[in-house]
Amino acid sequence: MLSLATLALCSLLVSVHAHYTFPSLIVNGATTPAWVNVRKTNNFNSQAPVTDVTSADFRCYDSQTSPTASTITVAAGSSLGIACDQTIYHPGVVNVYMAKAPSGNVSTFAGDGAVWFKVYQITAVTNGGSSITFPAQNVPSVSFTVPKNLPTGQYLVRMEALALHSASTFQGAQWYISCGQVSVTGGGSGTPGPLVSIPGVYTGNEPGILLNIYYPIPATYTQPGPAVWSG
Numbered sequence: 001m002l003s004l005a006t007l008a009l010c011s012l013l014v015s016v017h018a019h020y021t022f023p024s025l026i027v028n029g030a031t032t033p034a035w036v037n038v039r040k041t042n043n044f045n046s047q048a049p050v051t052d053v054t055s056a057d058f059r060c061y062d063s064q065t066s067p068t069a070s071t072i073t074v075a076a077g078s079s080l081g082i083a084c085d086q087t088i089y090h091p092g093v094v095n096v097y098m099a100k101a102p103s104g105n106v107s108t109f110a111g112d113g114a115v116w117f118k119v120y121q122i123t124a125v126t127n128g129g130s131s132i133t134f135p136a137q138n139v140p141s142v143s144f145t146v147p148k149n150l151p152t153g154q155y156l157v158r159m160e161a162l163a164l165h166s167a168s169t170f171q172g173a174q175w176y177i178s179c180g181q182v183s184v185t186g187g188g189s190g191t192p193g194p195l196v197s198i199p200g201v202y203t204g205n206e207p208g209i210l211l212n213i214y215y216p217i218p219a220t221y222t223q224p225g226p227a228v229w230s231g
Contacts, residue, residue, distance in 0.1 A: 019047035022178040026081025038180040039067040049174035058199040060179035076187040081143035090163035091134040096120040097158040106154035117192040120144035129219035147231030149190030168212035
């Protein structure tokens with residue numbers, strides 16, 4: 001059995017390893033150029049994560065870049081991907097949120113208020129305390145089906161990869177975030193929900209955010225955020 005000191009050292013070594021960004025979408029099987037359809041994040045060079053879930057940067061992490069992005073068309077019911085600039089190196093989970101631009105123009109939409117709904121997640125897999133694994137770890141991209149019943153319109157699509165290797169202390173969890181711009185066509189008459197505000201959806205004290213994944217190994221894992229809306 002590994003000692004606590006060894007586990008702590010492993011956690012430290014992991015925490016200083018290369019970080020990552022999510023600069024591209026994957027539409028119709030093609031990966032878009034970096035920062036064209038995704039708003040450029042503050043960490044486009046540093047790759048540093050967000051750690052304060054109450055900060056304004058927790059939404060799209062773009063306070064320093066004042067980014068502009070082009071909006072790409074995606075059909076309801078089709079696959080939409082979000083590509084990492086390398087792979088999701090750290091152990092952790094993924095949530096994908098969307099928010100509809102009320103004005104019809106996502107380019108001027110900041111995502112304020114309770115407008116976000118979850119469309120996809122990749123959670124952890126536990127085995128009663130004997131193991132915990134993270135299916136999102138080491139993948140180069142995340143893809144999901146745009147709900148067929150999602151109303152036609154322009155949306156922000158927000159990727160959050162929650163890294164849990166140093167999550168045993170408050171604000172130790174690391175968040176890797178980006179927001180893309182899509183125009184959904186051929187949609188339906190669904191009512192997405194539950195709707196949440198970002199920031200506001202988390203406090204940082206949730207059991208899926210503040211936890212030690214190494215010792216004792218969690219018997220269960222609770223994915224943070226609302227339920228997925230599938231339409």
